[in-house]
Amino acid sequence: MKREKLHKDKQTFKVKSIPEDEYNEKMLEGVEPLLNQIKKHGYFARTTDKNIYYEKYINPKAKNSIVICHGFTENAEKYKEMIYYFYRENCSVFVLDHQGHGKSYRMVEDYSVTHVEKFTDYVEDLRMFMKIIVEPSSKKIPIILYAHSMGGAIGATYLEKYPSDFNRAIFSSPMFEIDSGNVPTWMGRIMANFKILTGHKTDYLFVHSTFNEKERFEDSCAISKVRYDYFFNKRLRNKEYQNYCASYSWFKQSVLATRKLLKPANLARIRIPVIVFQAEKDTVVKARGLYRFVKGVKHARFVFVPESKHEIFMATSEIITPYLNKIFDFIH
Template sequence: MSQYSLCAEDNLESVYLSSIEPFWQNIVQQGSFAGIDKVEIAYVVALHSHPIGSIVIASGRIESAIKYKELIYDLYQNGYSVFIHDHRGQGVSGRMLDNPHTGYVLSFNDYVDDLKQFIDEIVTPKSQHKPNLLCHSMGGAIGALTVLRYPELFHKVAFSAPMFGIRPALPSWFANLLLELHAILHSKESYFWGQKNYDSLPFSANELTHSEVRYKIFRQEYQHATRVQLGGVSGHWLKVAGEAMNEIELNVERFPISALVIQAGADHVVDNNRQTRVVAKMRHAKLQVIEGAKHELLAEQDKFRVPCLTAILDFFKE
């Protein structure tokens, strides 16, 4: 149980139809702005009539605001105005390649610049409070870089399974060798070996969540809104992601604001060992491990999601 108003798995499908979808139609506002290099950046906002604060969500790779409908609804029900944009190259934001399924960004600096512009042009004019930042996965890397670059931008930051390292499938020296070889043999717009277009895996094969109902809703949203579908990553994305994660670790000792890092104990996506190492260098950070949880802490079973969100909401209220 939690002292906060949070959706529950046992009636989520009915609540999604009776409450979350009407909320999305009647309360949530959608818009866009021209980001770096004129790439269109889509966003949604849910402005509370009597907000106790503002929360900006920095989402993970392949994600779109529609994947966060339940979370946005929950945060709003607990008194927050909520802001989220789709990163360039995913969601309904502009894609930069001929194949819209290929995960690509020229530099993680572009993600950072888009987020800064989102805060300056959309969030700040619509907020009564300095916003808190809630990051998931890749959004954790983007959020950390943004806080390091603009230390006055946010009040606090909460990280859900942040991408401070990608779980290694191979020894790092061999993975780096493959990246170098791929860059020689292929253009930076090409999929890395083994990557492909969007594929809706069955629940039994997913590594993201134990929650079958939340996984089902996520896939249904992406099946209905085919424009948001995204496949695997390019070799160039892997290269610049590695550079971004190295930059974070090199500079994290000067991380300037209070941070809460929630680690998924059974994460098979990000590297928890490196995550723990990075967090240990942060001066104002607390690490909380949710044992047994998979990567998608914000869309996990209630027994994992409720303590995660309770910790985040407690942290933002302190």
């Protein structure tokens, strides 16, 4: 496996990210007003009364369509900066809130809990999004997947089941193997199975808790404090953004899904070019899963990102700028 390294020094970059010292001003006075002017949003229902929220940003000069597949406990709102970069570089952008997240329907009343009955439900929601919203709006331009963390597992499973829907795929710290910390995954599965069998499938996972309004930046997956604070303040003001923990069902379904997607026969079904970014200081997903994925997918590139935590798009500008340039080089 050939591993590229993201270099941030001594290069002239075509695409620049927003510097930290200008971040709040640029987002509040430039980025958000622009995106609000062009945003179209709404809901679609895969089944009765189960509405999935989405946003689309149509660029009249678009050469590509980007579909953002967000991660665990996230939502479309967290990706405003990335949406701006994609739009600025002549892309139309589409993003949905996965079920149980953001403004989409939930099966539990507690907004802290992230719950799903079957991991494939995420995949089928994305499939309907593609058919109802993305493809009709994209016409004949290429459609590219940008998937982070849990969204990576959703996206990879999607590519294995529907290999021809996307032209390329970008995986940023994808959840191909969960890092369960001090609790071995096999032990977590035993505990999850017991809880599910005894009627507690929507309970908080053993190491998780309710939304923490005093969460420390140091404990987050970001390394840019200004980016972290910008979105965390939105979470404090809106309960729909306060997903914080997994249910036992979510954990079981996610472990099963990642094991299945890494089977060689399934990986061989992915035939489009893909690029996978690994963050050096990632404590959420295991590198082993990324290596197995890249080894099993024929047209896969692997990029190592020094110094970054799990959320590369929430790193400092000196990391995000070369990250963006690597993404757009791959797209074009």
